[in-house]
Amino acid sequence: MMDQTPAGLLAPAPSAWHRFLDSDFVYSFRQSPTAIVAAAVLLLFVLVALLAPWIAPQNPFDPAALELINSRIPPAWLEGGQARFPLGTDGQGRDLLSVLMFGLRISLLVSFCATLFALAVGVTLGLISGSAGGRIDNLIMRLADMQLSFPTILVALLIDGLSRALLPRSVHEQLALWVVVFAIGISTWVQYARTVRGATLVEKTKDYVHAARLIGMGPLRILFKHVLPNVLGPVLVIATLSLGLGILTEATLSFLGLGVPPTSPSLGTLIRIGNEVLFSGEWWVTVMPGACLVVLVLAINLLGDWLRDVFNPKLK
């Protein structure tokens, strides 16, 4: 027979924060060195991007700060390099480290916004599709299927290209950044929608949902209280991996000349600029933003892979 627990020995229930800290999630995070390093790197990049206007050694957008005499200087650890310009300078005398920081800022801004946009659209459509069922569900899923038959990069490229052709030049220049966000977002909503729809369909049949409906809980509340929490994990995984993919897509579009406007260069734009002087031997102008891009996306992918393992029910 079970021993009786004296009432006085019951400890107060732990707070939500403590429960989180004790959870499996934090436990596996602490156990995984790759996850910790990846998260640290990502955090570093985000901080640098946020604080770029204040911590960059030089303002690369201010023509007055540039001197032609400083142009084409190799990185500091090579012969001819200067400590003042740790990563070297470009053809106009811009400090590469500062340029990188601002480029990082744009890259992260665009893909964060695009990911949020895709998430909002995708999750909403998924919820609607799953809970409404019938013809609406059919319509949305058919749309999704049709879009899925095209690779995302192509969809993003065509949307961006079309907007360029349709909008008058001045309007387009102002909106270019948001056009890119829109293009990338639209090309990636489908994954969220499908996952959320699947989860909604599963939850819809469960008893507690029937019970909630019987006591008169509105469908919206049911969705938010019951379906969403179950779907948060997989959506988080998709969002993380999409973030990385979004950065790559934006970089590709900018490299092709179709992405962000030249006034706010992202890492992709920088690589394109560097590519033009490749044969003159100034490899650092292209390689530095390239390395920055790869490290960033690698960190995100590692984090995303770890998240996927954490939320994978088969591995529990």
Place this chain on the structure above:
Amino acid sequence: MTSQALLRVQHLRVEIPTRRGVLLALDDVSFTIAPGEILGFVGESGAGKSLTGMAILGLLDPPGRVASGEIWLGERRIDTLSQREMRLIRGKQIGAVFQDPLMSLNPLLQIGDQLIESIRTHLPLTHEQAAARALALMRSVGIPAPEARFTAYPHQFSGGMRQRIVIALALCAQPELIVADEPTTALDVSIQAQVLHLLKSQCREQGTAMLLVTHDMGVIAETADRVAVMYAGRIVEIGPVADVIKAPVHPYTRGLMGAIPSLAPVTGPLAQIDGAMPRLNARPDGCAFHPRCPAATAQCRAQSPGLETRHGRQVACWVHQASQEAA
């Protein structure tokens, strides 16, 4: 300890190292199976019955491993064999039948092909000879019109037919021992009896011994010669089936027997054992059953009892031992 035993398991201990420590899945499991004998293993899910079978086959899912103990097949010790040597034993000397026939058969390969492959792995036959033998096997397990169904795929058969094919596959090289892990659990109730009967008759015909793992006491009563009751990774009672069912000794076995609904008029609520079997990471000290046992003593709480043999029955219980000694 007779030298005639086909399978001898001695003090088998299986551990599963996990992120949070090492789990003890099987603790000091010992038993023998004589040639041609059917030994049933009964217990709740998680008690360790399937693990015992897998350990014998050498197919424990990593990171699970045999930590200590010995497994002997005839004169040969098999728990220390390499995977390659073990592969030669599997199928030829020890066969297996698993629970879900739909999952056990490769959905992309024709039944005939799977049979021929199994046969030719162990017997030096040509393709045609193996095909003929496969057809004969299908007939002997009761599949009607086997020629027509030879090129069919698993999903085209019913559940009962599939399990018959699985049995045919397990027995095709005429092994000495079969490990049957819940062979009828996934089947319709109406088919279970047929498949069980087939399994038993095939074993009797070929003199094959069987380790029959199940949670269903009825299956044991129908099919087995002896039965071992498992609880929390240990065997708590072993004995001849009729004896154990009619006169269970261990408090857990008694609880199990009491919980079986009978066709006699209902006299009261169905007996139930309070509490639940402890999980692998939450084993109590001493006898694993003591928190639920109505007769638990201080010794039960402190020390884990070993199997004591008395009158052809083995029981692991301090209370029982004490009562026997007093008698």
Place this chain on the structure above:
Amino acid sequence: MGELKLPMLRFLSTRLWNGALVMLGVSFISFLLFNFIGDPVNNLLGETATGAQKDAMRAALGLDQPLLFRFYSYISLALQGEFGISYRNLEPVGRLLMSRVPATLELSLCAAVLALGVGIPMGVYAGIKRNSWLAQSMQVVSLIGVSIPSFLTGIILILIFSVELNWLPAYGRGEVVKFSNWSTGLLTITGLKSLVMPSITLALFQLTLFMRLVRSEMMEVLRTDYIKFARARGIRDRSIYFHHALKNTLIPVITVAGLQLGALIAFSIITETVFQWPGLGLLIIQAITFADIPVIAAYLILIALLFVTINAVVDMLYFWVDPRVRLG
């Protein structure tokens, strides 16, 4: 095999219906572009046509006719291969597109062979011997591979093999051998040399994708009950891996492979830009930058057709390969 008719037909018809809808939608967008951006008559005849020709065309197009009628005439022209005149180089668009197809197709095919021929065996190996150091390093390298955009791979390759070592040409196709409508670079030394870096660049992303996919599928399959049962029957390892597991692993891979063929065509846009490869990809980028509407409109339709066809073929392949789907 005879029973596959009805469910397969029903499945195919849904697919074809979806495909037709896509084609209709894309054609409509192309039509809108063609007819409302710039002057459709100029689009069709080019700026340099005579006044009389333009008037005749204006009448033929029926620009005051209802939208649907004009859409219909657009479609009928398109079906004859008539897509107008390119703004940029004043050539008929249809001919222009066709002339670029061999370059893109050749590049894509080389990349596909590379991606499948290297990626799948690597994945199988990594799935079977997953704890060996080779497999683990493959995992690391593949993770990096998925994090590098393909244009960067191209640039790095050019940096190393053209700028530094001067072994391979950085731009163009080299010498090509022409016969009838086709041109190939496979028959000349410079042609082959020019193919190396672009093919590797195009293939790399897909290669790592396949490697990771095949590896994870293989690992999943090796965990299944039927593999366990096969082991319990004493089936040889070699047979388990290549007779049992491989088939089951490759089925989902086929679908992905087919779709990736489409992705190859899309990614060739990037690779062709980096290496100045004279294919469809470079053409469309130049068209977009130049706002060359006739080319953009025609390209849209061509691409949509390509993808709809690829998807239909992949679906049929799936049908043929998986007996559960085929025989219901």
